[in-house]
Amino acid sequence: MALNPLDDQLIADYIQSLSRLTGIPLDKLQQYGSTNNLLNALEHPYSLELTSTQIRKVELLNAFLRSHRFLQWEEENAKQIISSPEMANRYFSIHLAGIKDRERFMVAFLDRKNQIIETKVISEGSVGEAQVYPRNILKAALNADCSSIILAHNHPSGISTPSPEDIMLTKNLVSIFTPLHIQVLDHIIIAGTTFASLANLGQMPRVAESAPNYSGQRHYTRETNTPYSVELLPCSTFEKQADDEWER
Numbered sequence: 001m002a003l004n005p006l007d008d009q010l011i012a013d014y015i016q017s018l019s020r021l022t023g024i025p026l027d028k029l030q031q032y033g034s035t036n037n038l039l040n041a042l043e044h045p046y047s048l049e050l051t052s053t054q055i056r057k058v059e060l061l062n063a064f065l066r067s068h069r070f071l072q073w074e075e076e077n078a079k080q081i082i083s084s085p086e087m088a089n090r091y092f093s094i095h096l097a098g099i100k101d102r103e104r105f106m107v108a109f110l111d112r113k114n115q116i117i118e119t120k121v122i123s124e125g126s127v128g129e130a131q132v133y134p135r136n137i138l139k140a141a142l143n144a145d146c147s148s149i150i151l152a153h154n155h156p157s158g159i160s161t162p163s164p165e166d167i168m169l170t171k172n173l174v175s176i177f178t179p180l181h182i183q184v185l186d187h188i189i190i191a192g193t194t195f196a197s198l199a200n201l202g203q204m205p206r207v208a209e210s211a212p213n214y215s216g217q218r219h220y221t222r223e224t225n226t227p228y229s230v231e232l233l234p235c236s237t238f239e240k241q242a243d244d245e246w247e248r
Contacts, residue, residue, distance in 0.1 A: 014038065022057040024050060043100060062098055069094045081114040085197035088150050088188050095119075096154040096190040105132050105153040109146035110185070117144045132169060134176055141182055149177070152188040160191035167203055174205045 015033060018041065019026045032041060032048060041048060042065075045058040073094050082088050088108075096104060108119045120140050123132050141149055151170065170187045177184055186199040198204045 011038070018042075021061055022050075023054050024048065024058075043098060066094065066098060082108070082110065082116065082150065083114055085186055085188065085195075085200050088152070088186060089190070089195040089197070091116075092150075092152040092188050093190055093195070095121075096152065097192065099154050100156050103154060103156060105151075107137055107140065108150045108152070109141055109144040110148045110150065112147045114148070114185075117146055134173055137173065138176060141177070141180075146182060148183040148185050150185050150188065152190065155189055155191040158192045158194075160189050160194045160196040162187070162189055162196055162198060162201065162203060167198070170198060170203075171205045 011033070015026065015029045015038070018024065018038075019029055024041070028048060029038070029041060032038070036047075042058060042062055045055055050058070073091065082091060091108070092106065095106060103125045105122045105124075106119060107122055109117045111117055118140070122136055122140075125131060137149070151173065153166075166187065166189065170184065174184045184204070186197055186204060189196040189198075
């Protein structure tokens with residue numbers, strides 16, 4: 001419920017603009033907004049029982065908003081390094097936070113100052129899995145001549161807790177990149193408005209623990225009973241060392 005007349009006007013302007021851009025009837029949006037968060041009209045459009053044309057317009061609007069947020073982030077952070085999991089979360093959330101219907105796996109390639117050289121989408125899959133080929137990440141890393149990489153993907157389930165497959169994939173990539181003196185700084189998991197960092201959780205392997213595997217790994221998002229929000233572990237000696245490595 002709006003707190004003052006200005007809020008009422010802003011909400012009315014939002015509904016009218018959304019209706020014009022997507023073709024969703026004004027009365028349907030007003031009725032939906034009376035009992036639901038209006039942002040869900042973009043994030044979960046199927047709940048409004050829209051036509052295929054309206055769904056397509058919502059998808060185009062979401063793509064535009066993601067691009068706008070990315071360009072805005074680049075403008076604000078053109079010379080800023082990614083020096084912490086929190087900053088990595090902010091960066092990858094621009095690309096991943098609004099994706100509810102599929103899993104997307106991305107990698108940022110960084111120079112010695114932790115500035116982004118390039119960011120690539122490595123794979124996209126279904127709601128529950130994405131096929132990740134380590135050789136594709138390796139090829140992109142060598143082409144970028146990077147010093148380190150940060151892995152990231154989304155959990156469409158809204159649960160940011162790392163799955164065993166998340167950890168296994170990270171260990172395999174560390175085993176591939178360690179001999180090349182390319183450091184895997186972190187693996188960020190985006191789930192709605194929350195995130196998890198394997199570095200913060202103390203689950204980033206420091207040395208290769210198994211023989212490298214270059215074949216495709218089917219990366220699963222496993223549903224659990226873990227609450228939606230994640231509470232990071234208290235800072236430990238291990239995390240302090242990890243932070244020192246981030247700062248370099």
